[in-house]
Amino acid sequence: MSAGPEIERLIQLLSKLPGLGPRSARRAALHLVKKRDLLMAPLAAALQAAMDTITVCRVCGNLDSKNPCTVCSDPRRDPGIIVVVADVADLWALERAKAVNARYHVLGGTLSPLDGVGPDDLAIAPLVTRAHDPAVTEVILALNATVDGQTTAHYVTDLLGDAGVKVTGLAHGVPVGGELDYLDEGTLTTAIRSRTSMG
Amino acid sequence: MSAGPEIERLIQLLSKLPGLGPRSARRAALHLVKKRDLLMAPLAAALQAAMDTITVCRVCGNLDSKNPCTVCSDPRRDPGIIVVVADVADLWALERAKAVNARYHVLGGTLSPLDGVGPDDLAIAPLVTRAHDPAVTEVILALNATVDGQTTAHYVTDLLGDAGVKVTGLAHGVPVGGELDYLDEGTLTTAIRSRTSMG
Numbered sequence: 001m002s003a004g005p006e007i008e009r010l011i012q013l014l015s016k017l018p019g020l021g022p023r024s025a026r027r028a029a030l031h032l033v034k035k036r037d038l039l040m041a042p043l044a045a046a047l048q049a050a051m052d053t054i055t056v057c058r059v060c061g062n063l064d065s066k067n068p069c070t071v072c073s074d075p076r077r078d079p080g081i082i083v084v085v086a087d088v089a090d091l092w093a094l095e096r097a098k099a100v101n102a103r104y105h106v107l108g109g110t111l112s113p114l115d116g117v118g119p120d121d122l123a124i125a126p127l128v129t130r131a132h133d134p135a136v137t138e139v140i141l142a143l144n145a146t147v148d149g150q151t152t153a154h155y156v157t158d159l160l161g162d163a164g165v166k167v168t169g170l171a172h173g174v175p176v177g178g179e180l181d182y183l184d185e186g187t188l189t190t191a192i193r194s195r196t197s198m199g
Numbered sequence: 200m201s202a203g204p205e206i207e208r209l210i211q212l213l214s215k216l217p218g219l220g221p222r223s224a225r226r227a228a229l230h231l232v233k234k235r236d237l238l239m240a241p242l243a244a245a246l247q248a249a250m251d252t253i254t255v256c257r258v259c260g261n262l263d264s265k266n267p268c269t270v271c272s273d274p275r276r277d278p279g280i281i282v283v284v285a286d287v288a289d290l291w292a293l294e295r296a297k298a299v300n301a302r303y304h305v306l307g308g309t310l311s312p313l314d315g316v317g318p319d320d321l322a323i324a325p326l327v328t329r330a331h332d333p334a335v336t337e338v339i340l341a342l343n344a345t346v347d348g349q350t351t352a353h354y355v356t357d358l359l360g361d362a363g364v365k366v367t368g369l370a371h372g373v374p375v376g377g378e379l380d381y382l383d384e385g386t387l388t389t390a391i392r393s394r395t396s397m398g
Contacts, residue, residue: 004252004253004264004265005264006252006253007249007262009248009249010242010245010246010248013241013245014216014242016238017219017227017238018223018226018227018230020218024217024218026288026291027217028216028218029249030262030291032249033249034262036250039212039216040249041250043209043212043213044243044246046205046208046209046212047209047239047243047246049205049208049209050205050206050208050232051239053203053205054205063206064203064206065203065206069203092225092229
């Protein structure tokens, strides 16, 4: 240990961030110590501010310093559509893409019997309650196109059967910018089957 | 902006760390907010502790919470050898490897006329002063095998000419575990020229 326990502790914590291993955590710690005023002090303050303010939105499960969150309290959002996502990261991805001007519902994961994740571990019951609101006309299931994601989508679709809403899922097909040569057979078959009219 | 200014600020600062881009900074911020007690609070505290304690060692330029640093104040280190490195990261790398049981001198960079880095921008004068200490017998120049590193090594060697110390540099050759097939011609030529007796 050549740099004292404080730096070792900082390296150890940084290496727990996704995307940083032990080696890059060391580089990051060194970078922070060298840029004490420009980066380290602001980062410490930002972490403290985030800790003091960020809560889980009681309506949709988003993370925000407002509660209900910025999205839920935005009057320009279509109140008739709920977009169901597995994780806050998915919500952020859809917001970055400006894919839809609606509200969200974060499940907190997908059903996964192998990992012991059942319906009671996800925010499915609150979703059913929200879907029964007469203002809601459509629930879009924006879940991953994986086995767990699609299992969850079917399970939620069944539960929403008597809520009087239209339940839809994301379209499958060739990603925009994607090259056919690199796509898997399942995607190609789906893209052919779900082909659209060009005219 | 779907997550409030506090998270956006945190993402922006995290994305300035080496090894984290905008996308991975977003993932890291989300991970931090989700692990508030396990990771976010300890990281905020560790940053504050590092800010409060870490200083530049007045002898060698290492970063540590002690001053002089742990290495400089370690009585088991050979006082006769100074290992010259460009950066604190290089010092840490040598310490991790337990490559040498001596003291260090951090130059703070290498001479680089193109980038406007001259001798006065580096801790070269303090090194010459240290090298004149009668206890010092050898200065090992552990600088990168790049043009800038080797230019700096030659410059420092000239300045140490009348200090009465042996000036040495790192050996060049095949890295341990390296495959000849993947090595550049310069390394291979050097490795042949500096070949050692096997007997």
